[in-house]
Amino acid sequence: MSSTAKEPIAIVWYKRDLRIHDHAPLSMAANSQYRGIKVLPLYVVEPDYWKLPDSSARHWRFISHSLLELNQSLIKLGQGLLVEQGDMLHVLEKLAKQFNIVELYSHQESGNLWTYQRDKNVTIWCLKNKIKWHEHEAFGVFRRFNNRDHWSYYWERYMAREKSIAPTSLTKIESLNVVFTLPEISLELIENDENEHLQKGGRSQGLECFSSFIFERGKQYSYHMSSPLTAFNSCSRLSPHITFGTLSLREIVQKLRKQVKNTELNTTWKKSLRSFDSRLHWHCHFMQKLETEALFETHNMLQIFNGLREDEFNEDYFQAWKTGNTGYPFIDACMRCLRHTGWLNFRMRAMLVSFSSYQLWLHWKRPAWHLAQCFADYEPGIHYSQIQMQSGTTGINTMRIYNPVKQSQDQDPKGIFIKRWVPELSQYFGNFIHEPWTMSLTTQQQSGCIIGKDYAEPIVDHIVALREARARFTDFKKLHPDFYEQAKALNTKHGSRRKRKTNKVKVKAVIKTNQLSLF
């Protein structure tokens, strides 16, 4: 370093908000330029983060695409993105040697326990070094928010606020030689993570995805979201863009509502777009739980359930479930599809978790890691809240247990989806697609797939396994009479305030045939 005073800078720390539009930290930091403080946009690849059991190559793949585009946008403004590799504190220390870091700007991150702890360390570091860290709200999720009452009001207020305007220019930091390169990191690979079905990152992809959804693909959203045959096209597919912030949730909500108001839309469209709107609330509703209680990542929401499944983890069941070899065609098709594409519709995600938690009686922690790695749109807040809900450890909702055969018959009656992902069964017909083990051995031979040899035999009898799981829950609650009290307390703190449908008494004018007519 030269002997002259260090150049003052404001760092914009990019996390899961890879855009310049509606990016409050960037906009605020840009204002510092009037005070002679230059803006340094920074992304840090933290090796320890990428070693976590919920990190995977497909997350990094999406981020990489997004970083490339983000860098292009920033270069146009005048100062490209600095990508550093190492622990955040080391990177800050290093930068502090070269620059006078005056301020640090970022979004609030409702991440996993690792990022939570990392942020605590950064807070301490900033205090020690007298650097002001400005953290901006990233979603309709609020810090130090302990009372769920009026949550919707704050959510609406956040979404209605004006979007942050991207700065028109950033002054180049001449002393910094940024050569944009993305580091090679060794990552957990689910399978071929370069296939064309995995969604690409980047804001341009996000915008295109959004437009095609609200103007073309989304018309049948309400009717198509349940079946994996139709969901891939009719669902928004915005989830990874929301997770990694190539689009802001606020811009999505605002644009969506503008379109809902479009008077030329027919009722099908309106219904679908409104239904999508309500799901954006749920997105934040679930994230808020983990923001309020970070330990939901590792601990049962309802402490009373500690010990229910922990000691009985069946490794063979887990491997079969994880790889799509349970012998239940629809379950296996969903898992294999997810491994390949990084996405599944909500109902099928719930079914996979329901199956592992009830029929296979697996504690949710390791299945949660596996799914986190598979989901290209992994969002910790939604993930752990949903996993626990589908595992029955929240006590807030009653058990929602899916029947893998019924779902198969309902959502994929002809077995088109199954045959695509479980090609072993391509010659199976009729109901045998849903329950292949019921086919006679002769017909199995004729169909070129023998159950137990070419395709797995069901690892459990789902009817029997479910009966046992139910009984164990019942017994467990009997052993813990304070269950209802605890569930109620948890619900007060974290439950939705959405009013339950009131039971309206339907007054029917019933005229029985044997009654005398008054006329």
Added chain:
DNA sequence: AGTGCAGTTGACTTT
């Protein structure tokens, strides 16, 4: 036309 009966439908409850 009215009656008895089996099977279906839908609302509601339980797990």
Added chain:
DNA sequence: TAAAGTCAACTGCAC
């Protein structure tokens, strides 16, 4: 964003 069970009303049909 479940599924199975229960109960009563309803429907279609034979006589």
